[in-house]
Amino acid sequence: MTPRIAIDAMGGDDGVRVMIAGVALARHRHPGFTFLLVGDQVRIEAALEHHPGLRSASEIKHVDGVVKGDEKPTQAMRKAKSTSMGQAIDAVKTGAAGAAVSSGNTGALMAMSKIALRTIPGIDRPALAALLPTIEDNDLVMLDLGANTGADARNLVEFAVMGAAYSRILYGYDRPRVKLLNIGTEDLKGTEELRDAAAALGRAGHLPLEFLGFTEADKLSRAETDVVVSDGFSGNVALKAVEGAARFVTDLLRTAFSSSVRSKIGFLISRPATELLRHHLDPNNHNGAVFLGLNGIVVKSHGGADAKGVANAVAVAARLVEDSLIDRIGESLSDIAAVLPHNGRAA
Structure with a gap:
């Protein structure tokens, strides 16, 4: 199936220009992609003039309304049908598109998508x-990164199943390694919800994943696991810490290499290594967060992403359509019933 992606063209810090440039780059890399561009038609048409190759692969749906970055989700939901974000999501609901991509307000996108x-x-x-x-x-696949401030044992096990399905699509693993984010690796550490989830996952050897216990935030970059599961509050804090550390390292290197003539010469000598580091830490190369668990595919692009970042988010959406993410998650759900009672506690 050729992926058709609905694009909220009005989202993001730089709006239409960057979104369309990113879609054009995605189309160039993956000629089979087609798009439904949702937003102000005049502005979209103007942006398309710089990307003539994208025009034939796109349909424009004019929508006047835009969800503002600081708008409360409850306010955004009341006008969902008149906004580019709401109409991009609706295209997934009606089958007009296989997935939606937006760089807009995360809370509004989550609320609209869930409804x-x-x-x-x-x-x-x-x-x-x-x-x-x-x-x-x-x-590393990590979830939840902010959709839920809390999570009980049932939620955490469901997150593990969904994260493992995502990892299998991305990397082809048969049984992705899964760990729960905790304040320590010992069995008695952490909240009751974490310990109950660990007990349930430990008994669920029939699931298409390998549960390896707990991990701490300082191990996230060590490649000791494929999926890390947490509640949304802890996960979001950990994510922001990782992003801050990456910016600190790049800023520190920039300052160090410009501090003297000798440092500048050292930079020229080590430039291949520093360029590799810069590429590895560039958030645009990892852009595209997914709302797992919805009955449809919605991808959140970072608001500050450049065209390369938007293109990566679009590619993530298309990949999940092509590889039937929702079906893969559904296949695993029947296997967790035995370890998940309805009260949220491990059986």
């Missing part, structure tokens, strides 16, 4: 999953 698409039968809450760089070639 319009609902969750996959058997999933209590959706989770926001993203890729984090590691010292190895493959990135």
Whole structure:
């Protein structure tokens, strides 16, 4: 199936120009992609003039309304049908597109998507999953990164199943390694919810994943696991810490290499290594967070992403359509019933 992606062209810090440039780059890299561009038609047409190759692969749906970056989700939902974000999600609901991509307000995108698409039968809450760089070639799948501030044992096990399905699509693993984010690796550490989830996952050897216990935040970059699961509050804090550390390293190197003539010469000598580091830490190369658990595919691009970042988010969306993410999650859900009672505690 040729992926058709609905694009909220009005989202993001730089708006239409960067979104269309990113879509054009995605189309260039993957000629089979087609698009539904949702937003102000005049502005979209103007942006398309710089990317003539994209025009024949795109349909424009004019929508006047835009969800503002600081708008509350409840306010955004009341006008969902008149906004580019709401109409991009609706295209997934009606089957007009296989997935939606937006760089807009994360809270509004989550709320609109959950109302319009609902969750996959058997999933209590959706989770926001993203890729984090590691010292190895493959990135780490981490969830939840902010869709839910809390999570009980049932939610955490469901997140593990969804994250493992995502990892299998990305990297072809038969049984992705899964760990729970905790304040220590010992069995008695952490909240009751974490310990209950660990007990349930430890008994669920029939699931298509390998549960390896707990991990700490300082191990996220070590490639010791393929999927890390947490509640949304802890996951978002950990993500921001990782992003801050990456910016600190790049800023520190920039300052160090410009401090003297000798440092500048050292930079020229070490430039291949520093360029590799810069590429590895560039968030645009890992852009594209996914709302896992919805009955439809919605990808959140970072608001500050450049064209390369937007193109990566579009490619993530198309990949998940092509590889039937929702079906893969559904296949695993029947296998967790035995370890997940409805009260949220491990059986």
